[in-house]
Amino acid sequence: MSDECTLMWQVEARDHGRQVREVLQGRLQVSRRLVRLAITQNGIRRNGRPAYLSERVSAGDILEIRWGETPSDDVLPEPIPFETLYEDEDVLVVNKPPGMLVHPTKGVAAGTLANGVVYAWRLTGSYRPFRPLNRLDRDTSGLVLIAKNQFAHQRLSRDLRFVEGGRSPVFGADEAERLDGVRRVHREYAALVQGRVVADRGWIDLPIDRDPNHGNRRQVAPAGRRARTRFEVAERVGNAAYLKVRLQTGRTHQIRVHLAELGHPVIGDTLYGEPSPWIERQALHAERLVFDHPRTGKRIQVTAPWFPDMAELWRRLKEIGRISRGS
Incomplete structure (x- = not known):
């Protein structure tokens, strides 16, 4: 089974005359990889009709990019309870308890947060992969941010990239x-x-x-x-x-x-x-x-x-x- 995701965008006046590709990758910051995936599934549309990336858009056009998430079964579903603090169609935020790994490791295949989340998703008919944006040590508790689709994972991964600058003092930098x-x-x-x-x-x-x-x-x-x-x-x-x-x-x-x-x-x-x-x-x-x-x-x-x-x-x-x- 595949989880289908859709993004829709009304073209603004400042993007009038741009190519579909420029709006998707520039304005919406959709990755090239995701654009290629949507193309293979005939999932790029302009005003409800299939669109080429080279087409020019007009202000007010409705652009749509749709793709099916690749099913994943690499995590064993287990009925492990977890506390959800925020959830919508794109992201899930949970409060991980101490003593629990975020995801399976080479020596631990069960009993992790991933096992519990995947189990909850299976109950809704979803086979999306488990994509945590941050990881906590086993005995560190607290918030774990999870992307529910490829677009959310791409955008949040970019936002989480750490700013690396030149040297600065230890304190008061x-x-x-x-x-x-x-x-x-x-x-x-x-x-x-x-x-x-x-x-x-x-x-x-x-x-x-x-x-x-x-x-x-x-x-x-x-x-x-x-x-x-x-x-x-x-x-x-x-x-x-x-x-x-x-x-x-x-x-x-x-x-x-x-x-x-x-x-x-x-x-x-x-x-x-x-x-x-x-x-x-x-x-x-x-x-x-x-x-x-x-x-x-x-x-x-x-x-x-x-x-x-x-x-x-x-x-x-x-x-x-x-x-x-x-x-």
């Missing part, structure tokens, strides 16, 4: 602030960290590479890939803090590596810090996601509540902080 301001996708994490963070806010600009002595670890290393992380202290309690953290690049374990390098590892992070008696995973949660909708351009904002284990940890830390202040 004007260049980093400028680049962060023009990003189309913002991902904000809640991190509960050890120690008293002195600076109220700042930028961390330290390259990250694989740790040659540990297959799963990453480390700060001069030869690594550039990595930028922005943080802001939301609240301090005793010898801990709640940080709001935003990524400007997307390296593996970036937040965990950067905060550990500053001497403030995420609480419960046994890979870059130490275990905690109050939480069995790193206290890191993808809390807020802001993106431009791929079809409408509307700014979408989604916020995910903390899971109980992290909320309980913060309650305990605040209680300890209150007792310490009173002693």
Whole structure:
């Protein structure tokens, strides 16, 4: 079975006289690959009739591009519950619980978010492929953005590409602030960290590479890939803090590596810090996601509540902080 997708666009006066190809790839930013797919399915139309890419359009024309999604059965459907926070015909945003992989790996074929989402889609008769735009570590909870068709995946993938500029200082980087301001996708994490963070806010600009002595670890290393992380202290309690953290690049374990390098590892992070008696995973949660909708351009904002284990940890830390202040 094939999932059919359609995009429609009324030609504006500024595009009068342009070729169909120019409007699709320029104005609508449809990829060449998707245009070629639509051509093979006779899916490009102008005012309801099949159209050639070289045709000239007129203001007011209705352009339509239609294609069938390629069916996929590479993920095993499983009845795994998940929390949907936003969904429409193009995108799905879910709140991934801790302890769950986003998608199957070489050694894990079941029990992932992908298995559950694909199962839900099968119930509606859809065989679309699972296309996550961002990935979270198994024990990091929070928002995962999923494209439901090829056009949405193409547009959001482009928006998620990270701005890479020249070098800048570790903190207070004007260049980093400028680049962060023009990003189309913002991902904000809640991190509960050890120690008293002195600076109220700042930028961390330290390259990250694989740790040659540990297959799963990453480390700060001069030869690594550039990595930028922005943080802001939301609240301090005793010898801990709640940080709001935003990524400007997307390296593996970036937040965990950067905060550990500053001497403030995420609480419960046994890979870059130490275990905690109050939480069995790193206290890191993808809390807020802001993106431009791929079809409408509307700014979408989604916020995910903390899971109980992290909320309980913060309650305990605040209680300890209150007792310490009173002693």
